Each structure stands twice: as structure tokens, then as C-alpha cells.
Amino acid sequence: MASAVKDSRTGYGPLLRTPGAWTFLLPGFLARQPFAMLTIGIVLLVQSTTGSYGTAGAVSATTGVAMALFAPQSGKLADRFGQRAVLLPGVLVHVAGVAALITLALTHAPLWALIAVAVPTGASTPQVGPMVRARWAARLGGSPLMPTAAAFESVTDEFTFVVGPVLATALCTGLHPAAGLVAEAALTLTGGLLFAAQRRSQPTVHRTQAGGRPRVSALSVPGVRVLIVAFLGIGSVFGGMQVSLTAFTEHIGQPGINGVLYGIFAGGNMLAGIACGAIAWKVGPRRRLLVAYGLLALATTPLWLVTAVPLLGAAGLLVGLCIAPALITGYTLVESLVPAAARTEAFTWLTGAVALGQAAASTSSGQLADRFGPSAGFLVPLAGTALALTVLLALRAHLLPRSSSVTVGGPAHGADAPVATDSDDRERELARA
Template identity: 60%
Template sequence: MTAPAPVETPAPARVGYGALLRTPGAWTFLAPAFAARLPYAMLSIGIMLLVLDNGGSYGTAGLVAAASAVAQAFIGPQTGRLADRYGQTAILLPGILVHAVSVGALIALAVGHAPTWTLYLAAASAGASVPQIGAMVRARWVAKFSGPAGSPQKLNTAFAFESVTDEFTFVIGPVLATAIATTVTPSAALITEAALTVAGGLAFAAQRGTAPARHPKTAGAERVSALTSPGVRLLAGSFLGVGSVFGALQVSITAFARAAGQESLNGIVYGVFAGGSMLAGVLYGMIAWRRSARQRMLISYALLVLGCSTLWAMPNLATLAIAGLVCGLAIAPTLITGYTLVESLVSDGAKTEAFTWLTGAIGLGLAVGSTVAGRMIDGHGPSAGFLVPIVGAGLGLVALITLRHLLVPQTQQSRTVARSSSATAGATGRSGGSNAGSGQLVGASAGGAKG
């Protein structure tokens, strides 16, 4: 008998950015979302420059910026959870108002040389009220591609596009904030940040038609947080390491540029780092990957650690910019893959919350990175701050490698349980009537897994 010809697995379909952007209704939320998320890249560096301009040390500036980032890390996921339940618009509107007032208070306190603890409070309020636009946009893409027209390839391209957008804001944001701070005042940079948040946030909130469906709490049902998933916790932990890279580089590049007498180039050098990530993100989204997302996560994170390992040894701004470019090439692939994985680890009613946990973890890592780097710089000089990303990203890589079995999507877990239950049910049925009760229980388990 002739053996059947092997069935070839078709190559994954590639979805281009053009097709993605032609998705009906996409531009109605993408344009205002860009304006609303640009301030995210301006806030930390704006706070740091404001404190430094008003007599604060690098350590103090890093701590005040850290207060903002820590508050965002812990409050952001709660606003994401509320957005899943009550809708994005209902959560955005009060948050935007609180953010504008908080930034205004921070500026007044810093310029008035108020006690440092008051700066921490104002910065924490400003960070806690930052609109979670990036997570909300990703949730809208999930809603767009969760029906019959959706596909994993479309969602992967959408997440790649969002990562590129994030990185583009980190190219423009620090440059814009630094330019305004050095040519006008640091206060003007933060005023611009607040104005963009209000204008972009209100325009985004007005686009109700593309918002994902609300998932209100039903009577008697227990609301489960996305953080109960071990895989989400692992990814959040690894994103702490990515955040430490952002935070440490912001402080360290600023200190390095000041020590070289070229403070105005601070934003440009950091923009080169973000530009490398943006370039990698564009290319990443154009490839139809055959490797699993879990494998890609491990590879890109390992490359991030490798890229960070050279920053501390750079002798001048030119070589630092080149090293930062190389380091940045691993950022976007890591973020894209992380968001792709986390989307598959939680149910529909917790996706915005899950995205905000990752965004919040980046913010918390940024806070820790900027604080530790600031202390290192005060005690040992600008280059010492570049050791922080190596340690932060290195710990994240160790966690990913050790616990990589937790990054199995729910669909794969369900199929595995279903196959195992079906096989057990078949064996039980063949063993005779004495095990009929067990067979019924196994059958029920299989049905639950498929459901």
C-alpha cells in the first residue's frame, strides 16, 4: 500500500500594515490615541527636569519621577479593570481632569520650592491619573479581530503597530519635552504634557463606537483579576526588567549629557534608543513568524540583556547613541510578544486589565530603575547608572527561562485537558460497567474543558 503523502503545514499568512490601517473605524480611535499617549513619554523626563531646574539632586529628581511611575503601576491596572466593567469613556473622563489638576499642582509646588514630600504626593496623583490609552487601544484591536474576520496574524500585526506607535512617542516625547524645557522652561514642558492629555483623551473618549463591550459584574459571580493567571504575573515581572531599562536610561543619559556639557542632546540620544526599538517593531510586524510567541519572547529578551551589557563602557555621547540603538532593537520585539502572549492568557472580560498590568509593570520598573540609577550616579558618576539595566533585564530573563512553562495560552491548555479527558473517558468506557460513574465524571470534565 502506498503511504499517504505528508501534509505540508501552510506558511502563516502575513498581514501588512496597510491592510491593518484600512480596517473600518480604525483611524477614528488611532489619531486621538496618538495625541493622548504622547504625554506618557513626556511625563517622567518632564518631572525630572522640573525638579532639577528647581534645585533638586539627581536622586531627588529620580524619586519624584518614581513616585509618579509607582502610582501609575498600581492604579493603572485598577482603572483598566474598571474600564472592562463600566466602559472606557466612563473611566477616562474623570481621570483626565484629575491628571490636569495634579500636573498643575506639581508645577506650582516645585516652582514655589515646597517641601519635597509635597512633590511626591503631587507626582503620585499625576501618575495615578495617567489615561491608560495604550491598553485601551489594544483592547479595541482585540474587539475588532475577535469575530469571524479576526485572526492571530491580524492581532500580531496590530500589536506590532501599537508597539511601533509607543516607540515613536518615546522618540518624539523626550525630544519635545527636553526642547521645551531648555528653550522655555521645564514648567512649560509639563503644561504641554497636560494639554495633550486633555485634548487627546477627550477626543479618544468620544469614539464610543469602536470601544469594546462592557463586561459588568453579574449577581453572584466572582470577579477574577487578570493577575490570578500565573502567566500574567510572570510577564508582568519580566516587564519590570524592561521598565528598569527605560528608567535607568532616562536618568543616566541625562546625567551623561550634562557631564559632557551637552545637555540639549539628552533627548536626541534617548530618541535614538527608542528609534532602534521602533525600527525593530516595524520589521517584526511584517514577518509571518513560525516560532511560537513563547520562543520569540525568550530570544528577544536575551538579546535585550546582551544589548544593555555594553552601555556602561561607552566613552562619549556618539558611542552611547550607537550602543543605545543596538539595545533598543530588542525592546519592541519583547513588548509585542509580551502583549501577544498576555492576550491569550486571560478571558475577554479581563483583557484591558491584563494589558494595564504589563504597562504598569513597565512604569514600576521605570520607577525602580530611575531611583537606583539616580543614587548610583550621585555616588559613582554618570556611567554607573548604566549598570542598572543589566541587572534589571538579567533578572527578568532568569525568571522567563525558569518559569517559561507558565506562558501556555488558555486555548492550548483547554485542548490538552480535553484530549486527556477524552482519552481517559474512552479507557474508562472499555473497562466495564463497574467504572461507569467515573466515566461520567470524566466526560463532564471534558465537556467543561471544551466549554
């Protein structure tokens, strides 16, 4: 699909006036709401029926791992056959998986049975966020509005992490332990079908790359592999915060404020995302990512030392403020590193990396909380971001688009070519110096 926007302006106003944008934004917003409800809903339900945060974290982690492993395949299929062809069966399988998981948990099925059902439940989770980002990339091409679109999507994602955990927690604690997952399945079915119906705005199907070359995975782009590590670290923050906040609020006898504390954390992320999208950046995205990630690793340091609810809320807000710039810049880099024929797959690799990091952090934080107390789980976000920052600094050269516009599987040309900006060129010159 050719770029529909050639406007040199930035900001949310020009972005939201993009022709056809609202046809996929509204159903996409509804369809992604369940994403933030799934893992917390599993943790609350399984912990309620088993009494173990470790068990709850293991089942939640299995769902996240399955999501992470299958999401890139979903993205690759969407690039090749179209988003609708992937969404429709995925939504139906996911709803069936959630229903089976609820039934098994309430009947006190053994852990192996819960894990067995968690695999297809996570694997079939609709990847609506990456699909919306791919639609923006198809509409905007190399427009200066792409960073704004990435920020807008981050804000939308984080709004779901404000609403989702609060809603799931309120339903699970106020109505029934399974109510959060019931709502998740209902929203997945409704939103997923509505989004799949928007066929005109979906990106052009790419069965081959430009010039008739066979398609190759986005994973062959070195920069994508570096971003995957970064997003694994970000996922460790989400997973570690979810489980650790749940354990902490349960430990102090106030489980109802779990969703509020997580909402404050996600709200900080959302506010930072809004600010990022409104700024006309003069610093290149690679440098922005490195600075933002360093601040994120630093912000996670005091979490495990805090024991008062107000201070923990403030610390969580600070962590949230640092996540959005890293996420937004990572997604922005995809448009300049990856050709159009593999962008949905690239976005799903990053989303899957967040899910995988979240899964690993959930089970690790759960084990630490069970053995050493609720505050010990907060060490996981610190370790995850510190390790990822080390990799980012060591391999930062891979995050610069090459002057020759190398694409997946061969030289780029035409609409598939990654776009290098002036700030990219400045960063490249500094890297050579």
C-alpha cells in the same frame, strides 16, 4: 464585540483597513503622546529647581509607582464600566495634579510635598495605550492580524518616545524648566477627551464573565504574572536610560543632546517594531519572547562602559532594537492567555509593570549617578533585564495557552476563550518532549 476581521493575511495594509480602526487610532495617537513626556519632564523640572538627580528621580519614581499601582484598577474599571467612564475623570485629575506639581516645584516646596502631589498625578495618568490594544483585540479576535496590531501599537508607543523626550527636553531647556510638563498637561486634556468621545469602537462592557460567573482579576492568570516580571525588566531599561542619559549629558556639558540620544534609543525600538509587524512569524510567541529578552539583556551590558557620545548613541540604538520584539511578543501573548472580559486589565498590568520598573530604575539610577558618576546608572538596566530573564526561563511553561483553554476564574468557552495558534501547539509539543 464580535471579531470584525476574518482575513487570514498579515501586514499593515490589511490591519489599517480594519473597519472603524481609524476612529480610535488618530485620537489615541494624540492622547498617548504625553505618556513619554511625563517622567522626563518631572526629572528636568525638579533637577532644575533642586540641583539633585536623586531628588528628581525620587519624584519621578513616585509618579511611576502610583501609575503602576493604579493602572490595573483603571483597566479593571474600564472592562466593567467602559473606557469613557474611566477616561473623563482621570484626565481632569491628571491635569490638576500636573499643575500642582509645577507650582510646588517652582516655589521650592519640600520633597515630601512634591511626592504627595506626584501620587495622584501618576495614579490618574490615562491608560490610552492599553485601551487602544483592547479595542484592537475586540475588533480582531483570533485573527492572524493580532501580532501585527501588537507591533503597530509598539511602533506607535515608541514613536511617542522618539517625539516626547525630544519635545520635552527642547521645551525645558529652550523655554522654561516647566514648559515640558505644561505641554504634557495640554496634550493629555485634548487627546484624552477626543479619545473618550469615540464610544462606538470601545470594547463591550463585561460586568460578569461568560456563563454569568463573577469577574476575577487578570492577575490570577499565571502567564500574566510572568509577563509582569518581564515588563518590569523592560521598564528598568526605560527608567535607567532616561536618568542616566540626562546625568551623562549634563556631566559632559551638553544637556541639549539628551533628548537626541534618548530619541535614538527609542528610534531603534520603533524600527524593530516596524520590522516585527511586517514578518509572518512561524516561530511561536513564547520562543520569540525568550530569544528577544536574552538579546536585550546582552545589549545592555556595555552601556556603563561607554564614555563617548557617538558610541553611547550606537549602544542605545542596539538596546532599542532589542526591546521592541520583547514588548510586542508580550502584548501578543495576552490575547491567547487572557479572556476578553479581563484584557484591558491585563494590558494595564503590563503597562503598569513597565511604569513600576521605570520608577525603580529612575530612583536607583539617580542615586548611583549622584554617588558614583553618570555611567554607574547604566548598571540598572543590565541588572533589571538579567533578573527578569532568569524568571522568564524558569517559569516559561506558564506562557503557553493550555489546550483546555482555561480562563480567569474557570473554563473558557465562546468568545472569551483564549485562542491557541499552530505555533503554540508546536511549542507545547516541544515542551513536553
